[in-house]
Amino acid sequence: MDALEVVEILVFPGLTFFVWLAFVFEWLDRKTTARMQGRIGPMLAGPRGILQPVADFFKLTSKEEIVPQFSDKLVFEWGPPFFFAAPAIGTIFIPVVGLNAIVSSPYDLLFILFVLAFSTLMAGMLGYASAGRFSTISIGRLVLQYASFEIPLLLAIVSPAVAAGNLSISGIVQAQSNFHWFVFVVPIGFAVFIVSSLAELEKPPFDIPDAKTEIAAGWMTEFSARPLAYVKLTESLSYVFLSALAASLFLGGTAGPVLTNVTILQDGIYLAYFLIKVFAIGFAIFAIKTALARVRINQAANLFWTVLTPLSLLQLGIVILLR
Amino acid sequence: MVENDASEDSKKGMKVGGALGEMFRTAFQRPITKKYPFGAAQVAERFRGKLDIDPVKCTGCGVCEAVCPASVIQMVHTGTRKVGTREIETKRPTFDLYTCISCGQCVDDCRFEALRLTHEFELATVDKKSLVMDKALKVVN
Amino acid sequence: MSDKGNNSPISGEEGSAKREVSAGLMQYSPENLMPFGPVHPALHEPEYFKLILEGEVIVDAIPRIGFVHRGIERAAQDRTWIKNIYLFERICGICSFAHSLSYVQAIEGILQFEVPKRARYIRVIVAELERIHSHMLWLGLVGYWTGFDTLFMWIWKDREHVLDLIEAITGNRVHKSYNTISGVRKDLPENISEPIKREMAYIQDRIRYYRDLVSREETLVVRTRGIGKIDAETARKLCPVGPLLRSTGIARDVRTEDPYAAYDEIVPEVKTSSQGDVASLLTLRADEVLESCRLILLALEKMPSGPTKLTAPRSVPKGENAFHVEAPRGELFYYIRSPGGITPERVKIRTPTMANVLTATSMLKGYTLADVPVVLTGMDPCFGCMDRISVFEVDKEKQWSVRGEDLRQYGISHYKTKKL
Known part of the structure; x- marks a missing residue:
């Protein structure tokens, strides 16, 4: 591994880039949601409040950290960085400039599935470690919700892989050049993926594990200061990660028309393609989550098991037959 | 087993995301938020704000003290005054606006129209005592 | 489970079904108790509801009023x-x-x-x-x-x-x-x-x-x-x-x-x-x-x-x-x-x-925790209006009234024993 690769992983287009993208995403989320609800949204920090998520993050890190008396201190204090690591590692498999990701292997998607599961596992561990009543109820809901959305999410991720005949994300992106986007090949899979990612992200209508009017902040209730800052940042990062995954798997990610022969310019154009697609997916998720009310856990499980799982199985069957 | 709703409403078709159209319409309208600390706040003509006294009109009769529901008004002794052969006590009102609820009862009951409620409402302060209004002092004495 | 003429994929067959609950008032362990209030995001006023849960299903709900009594x-x-x-x-x-x-x-x-x-x-x-x-x-x-x-x-x-x-x-x-x-x-x-x-x-x-x-x-x-x-x-x-x-x-x-x-x-x-x-x-x-x-x-x-x-x-x-x-x-x-x-x-x-408060609380039984905010507040509660200073403990079936001075003494002794 040479120095350039380290810079790529840590700075651009790796971790730092995605963290800043996560901040921008959070700002966009707050701003668009506010406008749809007739409000202004953040307006003070930076131009039009764009630095508000950054300010929130640094403010949280400087606050007093309160550790509950009966909590599992080791997991409670050291868990958040691991929780953060899950989507952070996931992002390096996604091509951002050029058609190849920083790290690419033939088994990318398997690792992505592990990352998604690990993220939920860490959330569960953090909730249990904090030993609150709200957290305990929330973890019950989280695990049940994960059990219901994992199968549709997995099948929805697998369908573009089958269509491309490749398990590597870079491979899937390359298979979608010339506007051969998989959203046209596996439209049901795309819809199922978006709905399942709402559940993974704990956004309405599936914000059941952190339903604030029922169980306060759910498994995050006992967190404060630095751990909370990490947890919040991880939520935004997962947001970007899943949008980027959807953009790469279904909308062609960085793939698009080649405009110049100059490598560095063309890389910039690839980055622009990628960002446009990611933000498009992001806006779709913002709109869906703003327009819906929270369902109950049994209703969510019902929806995933009786509607989305058969749909994603059907999609997989169709895509296998088509190949 | 709870019966299902059979009312008129349940017969209408349900849909997911019924609010989407209105949401996009709202997104391109002007936001309702008033940028209050950065822009002026609009109050109605009748808005009941900070209490104000015209010390010239005030005779120190003390009706406002009697009717004030929040005990904002305290009459203080200022001296004596000769009316004919009798000496009567003269008083002036002081106002502790910290407890004022801006109900306007004193304004209603003041026969001399010495009191009024202004449109001013930014009374937040770090010092309670700064809200004690003792205007009448300067003029009467 | 009968077909309810509601073909919603979300609500499903037991979407809004009320569960039959049997356990009585006295049979609950502290683990099943879920405090709803006095400080809770769903309530904009302080009021305490003891919810006895079985999983997510509410077996019993006991209101405790008096947090914002103003005399x-x-x-x-x-x-x-x-x-x-x-x-x-x-x-x-x-x-x-x-x-x-x-x-x-x-x-x-x-x-x-x-x-x-x-x-x-x-x-x-x-x-x-x-x-x-x-x-x-x-x-x-x-x-x-x-x-x-x-x-x-x-x-x-x-x-x-x-x-x-x-x-x-x-x-x-x-x-x-x-x-x-x-x-x-x-x-x-x-x-x-x-x-x-x-x-x-x-x-x-x-x-x-x-x-x-x-x-x-x-x-x-x-x-x-x-x-x-x-x-x-x-x-x-x-x-x-x-x-x-x-x-x-x-x-x-x-x-x-x-x-x-x-x-x-x-x-x-x-x-x-x-x-x-x-x-x-x-x-x-x-x-x-x-x-x-x-x-x-x-x-x-x-x-x-x-x-x-x-x-x-x-x-x-x-x-x-x-x-x-x-x-x-x-x-x-x-x-x-x-x-x-x-x-x-x-x-x-x-x-x-x-x-309304007792009606609303009794309506909770059999529904899930997720339904508490909407059911409890269906009456549009105003706890500040409601609070009374009659103190009662349902468990012990004791009831007494408290005067202001008693309350003050109770507060002082409470904080002394808690060493706050």
């Missing part, structure tokens, strides 16, 4: 009749006009005043404006409780129009301070009829849209339909008041049964709903807002001219009187006794929430 009934005995108007307004921020209306009308009864007709019409207009803003507040909060923040923001955005109107008429948005013994303190402002007509048209338009939205948006419907269900028979036993009662199909409204102000001439149509669940409360309250808009426009049209108040005496002759009005949340009851002087001897207030 207003006692405080009233030290204040003059006029001062008490402003004190009673502060019992509740939302229905402040209903409180002062009930109180001054009780006094007017003792004084045997004939209130000017114009004042009575103005009282109807402000009372109905208050009903609109209270109902819109609740409709928005249902959005908040079910996680539908957009609905919450929109309805509160439109509620501002009503509040601005109230400010233009009375001079304040919340504590209107508009009633006085023998009438209202000021006439309506000039040129107010045009804004009222304009805003009423706007509100009617918006409420029709929201009524359609809440009965059709599927994620909201599956959270409210069949939830917190109460039938007319149970409702008769538990004696709730206001929309909670009317949602079960019982058409009871003080405005028509015992008309006060100008309600004998501006007759409201009592809206009811047959289902008794949260969904029917939503449509019922929307209907009542539309009805209130109609009443305001009618009152504006039929408004006579003339004085708006008389000169009221300082003291009230010996006597007693009880008065009730239909506050936005239900029947509000005032009893006053005058010893013949400038202060009351006794004032007794029964707020609508006091009548």
Whole structure:
């Protein structure tokens, strides 16, 4: 591994880039949601409040950290960085400039599935470690919700892989050049993926594990200061990660028309393609989550098991037959 | 087993995301938020704000003290005054606006129209005592 | 499981089914206890509900009231009749006009005043404006409780129009301070009829849209339909008041049964709903807002001219009187006794929430934790109005009253033992 690769992983287009993208995403989320609800949204920090998520993050890190008396201190204090690591590692498999990701292997998607599961596992561990009543109820809901959305999410991720005949994300992106986007090949899979990612992200209508009017902040209730800052940042990062995954798997990610022969310019154009697609997916998720009310856990499980799982199985069957 | 709703409403078709159209319409309208600390706040003509006294009109009769529901008004002794052969006590009102609820009862009951409620409402302060209004002092004495 | 004619993929077969619960009051372990309050995001006032859970299903719910008791009934005995108007307004921020209306009308009864007709019409207009803003507040909060923040923001955005109107008429948005013994303190402002007509048209338009939205948006419907269900028979036993009662199909409204102000001439149509669940409360309250808009426009049209108040005496002759009005949340009851002087001897207030709280709590049994915010608050609770200082412990079946001094001693010893 040479120095350039380290810079790529840590700075651009790796971790730092995605963290800043996560901040921008959070700002966009707050701003668009506010406008749809007739409000202004953040307006003070930076131009039009764009630095508000950054300010929130640094403010949280400087606050007093309160550790509950009966909590599992080791997991409670050291868990958040691991929780953060899950989507952070996931992002390096996604091509951002050029058609190849920083790290690419033939088994990318398997690792992505592990990352998604690990993220939920860490959330569960953090909730249990904090030993609150709200957290305990929330973890019950989280695990049940994960059990219901994992199968549709997995099948929805697998369908573009089958269509491309490749398990590597870079491979899937390359298979979608010339506007051969998989959203046209596996439209049901795309819809199922978006709905399942709402559940993974704990956004309405599936914000059941952190339903604030029922169980306060759910498994995050006992967190404060630095751990909370990490947890919040991880939520935004997962947001970007899943949008980027959807953009790469279904909308062609960085793939698009080649405009110049100059490598560095063309890389910039690839980055622009990628960002446009990611933000498009992001806006779709913002709109869906703003327009819906929270369902109950049994209703969510019902929806995933009786509607989305058969749909994603059907999609997989169709895509296998088509190949 | 709870019966299902059979009312008129349940017969209408349900849909997911019924609010989407209105949401996009709202997104391109002007936001309702008033940028209050950065822009002026609009109050109605009748808005009941900070209490104000015209010390010239005030005779120190003390009706406002009697009717004030929040005990904002305290009459203080200022001296004596000769009316004919009798000496009567003269008083002036002081106002502790910290407890004022801006109900306007004193304004209603003041026969001399010495009191009024202004449109001013930014009374937040770090010092309670700064809200004690003792205007009448300067003029009467 | 029968087919309910509801082919919603979300609600499914046991979407809104109430579970049968068997465990009694005494059989729970501390692990099953879920504190709902006194500080909780769903409640905007401190109140404590012990929820006994089995998984997510509520086996029992026990309210514990008294966190925001302010001793207003006692405080009233030290204040003059006029001062008490402003004190009673502060019992509740939302229905402040209903409180002062009930109180001054009780006094007017003792004084045997004939209130000017114009004042009575103005009282109807402000009372109905208050009903609109209270109902819109609740409709928005249902959005908040079910996680539908957009609905919450929109309805509160439109509620501002009503509040601005109230400010233009009375001079304040919340504590209107508009009633006085023998009438209202000021006439309506000039040129107010045009804004009222304009805003009423706007509100009617918006409420029709929201009524359609809440009965059709599927994620909201599956959270409210069949939830917190109460039938007319149970409702008769538990004696709730206001929309909670009317949602079960019982058409009871003080405005028509015992008309006060100008309600004998501006007759409201009592809206009811047959289902008794949260969904029917939503449509019922929307209907009542539309009805209130109609009443305001009618009152504006039929408004006579003339004085708006008389000169009221300082003291009230010996006597007693009880008065009730239909506050936005239900029947509000005032009893006053005058010893013949400038202060009351006794004032007794029964707020609508006091009548509704046990109904709402008993409605919780068998539903899940996710339903608690909507069911518990279906009555539009105002715990500040409700709190009493009678202390009781259900487990020990003990009950006692506490005086202020006892409470102080208890507080001191409590904090000493806790070493805080």
